[in-house]
Amino acid sequence: MTSATLTAAQPRAARKVRRAGGPNTGTRILQSTWLVFVVLAAWWVFSARSTNFFIPSLEQILTVLVRDLGNGVIMAGALYSLANLFVGLLVAAALGIGFGLLLGEVGWLCRIVDPIIHFFRSVPQAALVPMIIGVFGLGQGPKMGTIAFACLWPILLNTIDGVLGVEPTIRKFSKVYRIPRGLHFRKVVLPAALPQIVAGVRVALPIGITVMVVSEMFASTEGLGFYILNSSATFQVPETWAGALLVGVVGYIISMLFILAERRMLRWYYASGSQ
Amino acid sequence: MTAPVQADSQLAQSTLLMKVRGMTMSYGSGTAENKILENLDLDVNTGEFISIVGPSGVGKTTLLRCLSGLLHPKAGTIEVGGAIIDGPHPDLAVVFQDYSRSLMPWMTTRENVAFPLQGKGMNKADRIRVAEENLAAVGLAGQGGKYPWEMSGGMQQRVAIARALAYNAKVLLMDEPFASVDAQTRFDLEDLVIKLKQEFGVTILLVTHDIDEALYLADKVVVIAEKPATVVDVIVTGFGEERDQVDTKADPRFGEARARILHRLRKN
């Protein structure tokens, strides 16, 4: 197919099927939240009737959650966990983006190390946790390291993809106008690859959270993972549920905040319809 | 405005196939109401080729979507063969401008053409045969095994035309069907449509912003303009059955009609 005819037809593609009289904001909020309330209500009602020792009522779970949030037991753990996550992610992002830009630009090197990268990405991160802790000890450092290792590969692969996907025309422009190498990297390649890079970090985020929790389930005395494991080991069932629920909520909030930040940072990308 | 359509005695002899009365369409409501079409009348006779021409943004696509039943007009009626239609109808087939998108890339061209027939419940052998016949009619004999993306833009649009023909509808609606192909291909496709009309006697309603194309193809050109859009002029071309890209366009009547339409559109 000739690309000329493709581009000619493009503007029409933007036209979505129009619906007469779109819903206003109120109905839209109601539409997107009613099911959440139904699920919560169903959980509340059915768990209240539960006679299974391992299924506490939602009321109980929320009560202990509020209690332990209030007395600081969870807060300290959450701060410890999030610090690990943050540092690990930061290290992974720095290494992943740096090497990704390099490998994306240097095509032959990228092709050579490609199988190695894919191999490391396939190593089960959770199995790595006891190994790294076994070798390097129980401190915060090894935990951060494991998180960084797990998060590195998606960021690296996405960055490489992003660099390889830079419009050839933009590259040619850069060459024709003899943009210096450093400036070309900073002002052309990096911004053009940024949407992909950010997507890589977004993919890495839940992986990081998972490794964060798992790393605290091994011989740790702090953190959200420890709170969950410790509660279950001492048969404090509502606390176990509360911890798991909290991790889920925290994960959700972090993801949503990230997506918000992404929308802001990449406004040009979404506005120009480049995706 | 009332229809100045039945002006010509020659056309009045043929039977009325499609009748549009008082069609009005708008988006939004109250103060935010955006009227696109107002009180639009249209008559289409059997075997007739009508071009609807209007400037960009006048609401041609909205008009065609209303006619094809994809949109519900706020007021007015559409009759085909005496029956009022509401929504997509087996008597109407559409050729879209987005040929590359309206053909399914996961189906061969033969499957694409046969697909609406499958929807009608036709058995496999029959629909394959009908698809091949119609592909041959648009000059794509033996190309049924190819995928749309293996073809040029012009060939893809031929497939879309074959699909509409195979559907065996009474009226063929075409929405700027040649807007995204190059000039030479466009001439070829225009001549193909004229040939198909002569061979099969299909009734065609074509929407375009191109005045030359509208005049060259049609028996009757309906000019729409203003906001909201209404019919502002109707021109019977009278070039007869045979058309030629050079001679027809050199005909003095062609120039006159062209000037008349341009003049009419400039006024707005």
Add this chain to the structure above:
Amino acid sequence: MKETTTSPRLLLAQRVAAILILLGIWWLVIASGAVPSMLPGVSQILAAIGKAFVSAAFWGALGKTLLAALSGWAIAAVVGVVAGLVIGSINFLDRSTSILVDFGRSFPVLALMPVVIMLLGSNARMEIVVVALSCLWPVLVQTVYGARRQEAAVSDTVAVFRIPPLLRFRRVLLPSALPFIATGVRISASVALLIAVGVEVISQAPGIGRQITLMQQEQRWDMAFAYLFFTGMVGWAMAAVLQRFENRLLIWKRQEND
């Protein structure tokens, strides 16, 4: 982008060289004594891999892990595709479920492990449930996305030619969402293996993950590394095979994008 054509044989040689360099660095790091002495050297790991290769216990454990991973993955794929197509093609459902889907996909399912173990015990069934719960989201999210982004021209065509709902589902919705479904299914396949091993590490359910922790507790670091290496290889091979399969299945998609 410059496309310098390297012959496949040269590329292979270069890749092998790169791996050898990596192993050399590993050997140097160990030899320098800068890292804790538990870390096994290259030769020890290679010997351990050889040993694992002929060990019935290893293959048995790997088989258990793969079985659990594949079962969970298959369940997630079927549920995810059907639910995704339904949700994605019905606007109201799409809007109603978006918060729950976002919550589910960002939920670290392994954090639920203690709860799941309490409910189901430390066994293969529990492992399959956790794997399925983890794999569901990539499939679901991708399928919803694929079903949602139906081309306007395609839906117009379907409406104009009055294609009946079931035919539409089978011949239009499914194929047009297929590229996205395939991606989701492929992503979740690697998730399946990672999660299965993770579950075994945490819960001590039988499988390769348990073997890794057992070896490590016995101070057999060489074996632990060998197992880890093997699992990585299996995951890598699975991903490569699925990628091939996907490319072949979706030949029309790739052509169209050229």
